[in-house]
Amino acid sequence: MALRRVLGLGGALGRRSCCSKRPLPPDFVEALRAVVGGPNVSTAMAVREQHGHAVSMHVCAPPDAVVWPQAVGQVQELAALCYRCRVPMVPFGTGTGLEGGVNAVQGGVCFDLSRMDAIAELSLEDFSVTVEPGVTRKALNSHLRGTGLWFPVDYRADTSLCGMAATGALSTNMVCYSTMQPHMLNLGVVLPDGSLLHTTSPGPRPARGCSTDICVPTSCLPAMVVETKRDTQDSGLTVGHIGDSNFHCLLIFHPQDLAKAQRIHAFTQLLASSETNPGLWMEGGRNKRKGDDGHSPSPLYQQSSSPPVHMGVSMYMFIYTR
Structure with missing residues (x-):
């Protein structure tokens, strides 16, 4: 006051x-x-x-x-x-x-909109759920109990999902799970004149993929990125991004494409074996191990004097929409 x-x-x-x-x-x-x-x-x-x-x-x-x-x-x-x-x-x-x-x-x-509170469809395979705007976050998590899934945007109050979408709600968990925006795959929006707009066009269900998260010593990162880029170009499988001392390879595939799944398995095995043995990168040994491809080992490999460090490779599933 x-x-x-x-x-x-x-x-x-x-x-x-x-x-x-x-x-x-x-x-x-x-x-x-x-x-x-x-x-x-x-x-x-x-x-x-x-x-x-x-x-x-x-x-x-x-x-x-x-x-x-x-x-x-x-x-x-x-x-x-x-x-x-x-x-x-x-x-x-x-x-x-x-x-x-x-x-x-x-x-x-x-x-x-509180009386529009139906949970219309839950796809465990796609990690997605279709809800009406009046569904609250607590009601959704209650519905998901026992499935192994969880809606992580925690606003503390039992807010409606439509309100969270409208305001781009923050979360006490946003350091780990981000804000509301990346959790919305498609919105049905009624415009002022009464027409209905979908923010994502109807099409195939979201495809499944595999993400490899590699954490490496900073001194080895440039060399690893160069070599992994060559591998991904050879495989034709990957898009990705690089961050601070880590890079991500996003391997997109359809679960029924067994041939591509086998190629992805071979690629991740190659990547994992190299990331867990930094000596291959530091000494240029990986080029030699892969076979003579007509180019000399990159000098980046020889710039690091760091001792070998065991690194983990984290694998997890992700969903994307086309």
Whole structure:
């Protein structure tokens, strides 16, 4: 409250929400009820005030009406209706946001998505799940219990996944598991005019792959990258990236392509044997072991005086979308 007084936010927000609002068009509430049914529309002040703020410092700015759609088609119809009548739309998940995004500073209609809480499809093979926007992170992890899978974005509050997607939610686990953004494979987005947009086009299910994470002494890294690049060009298997004292080889394949799986196995065996024996890199011995390919061992191999160190090769599965 003291901060509001210092910044003058309380009065400013209150004046804006009162002065810039326009009344709903005649029969507009009845049109809302025609889409979602009477029990799923409310204009009661208590309900409106409940949806006019979350847990932020901003003063309550209630909408003119609250609706509870229960299907994507209803959301599209409601959005199209509001768009035609120039009525503001405010989505609402669980009301745990800190940004003030649910405050209806110009009135309008609040879309409470909490009743769209179905978990439509779980693919254990693809490590993916299809959910409706009202599903919360705790409900999802409860559904996943016993499968060996886990949704790691922990916002502490039991937030809705739609709200986490909308705000790009951070996480107490983000050092290990990142933020919300990389966990979203595809979104179904209802645009203001009621049309539906998918952020990823429909196509084949995500393919499976194998990622090799190599951690090496910094002094050996350039030489290892040069030689591994030659191996990957020969195999035609790989894309990857390099970081601080490590590099990643992403081996993309279809689980039913047995021939390619065998090539990947041979490549990872070659890579692992070299990474766990740094002496091959330091002395240029790997070129000799691979056979005479017409070029001399790289001088990078001979620049390190570090003693041999045993290095681990970490293998894990990953999912990508095409």
